[in-house]
Amino acid sequence: MAANPPAQVFQNKTRVAILAELDKEKRRLLQSQSMNNPGASISLSRPNLKEFRDNAEQQHIAAQQKAALQHAHAHSSGFFITQDSSFGNLILPVLPRLEPES
Numbered sequence: 001m002a003a004n005p006p007a008q009v010f011q012n013k014t015r016v017a018i019l020a021e022l023d024k025e026k027r028r029l030l031q032s033q034s035m036n037n038p039g040a041s042i043s044l045s046r047p048n049l050k051e052f053r054d055n056a057e058q059q060h061i062a063a064q065q066k067a068a069l070q071h072a073h074a075h076s077s078g079f080f081i082t083q084d085s086s087f088g089n090l091i092l093p094v095l096p097r098l099e100p101e102s
Contacts, residue, residue, distance in 0.1 A: 010067070012061075014063045014064065014067070016059065017035040017063045018056065018059045018060055021059055021063075022055075022056075022059065061085075062088070064090055065091060066082075066088045066089055068090045068091045069082055069090075069091050072091055077095075078093050079093070079094045080092065080093055080094060081094055
């Protein structure tokens with residue numbers, strides 16, 4: 001039995017994390033809706049496909065950012081933050097500001 005390549009394993013873990021996060025968000029929304037309208041029946045309308053794709057893409061990017069941040073902190077002595085970047089960077093290094101010596 002051949003082992004999965006690391007990229008495929010990471011991709012599978014990312015998918016599982018995204019699906020778990022979506023399920024958790026759905027349960028939270030259902031719970032808050034039932035608390036706001038205890039007598040009303042819960043009806044879920046089908047979300048707009050573009051909104052669904054955007055949300056899934058945001059979840060995927062968030063999962064990638066988290067994984068990249070964990071990897072960077074584990075393998076580097078530097079400090080990194082997650083940040084939106086027009087160049088596609090998931091994380092950015094942070095350089096400390098040093099006070100000038102007088």
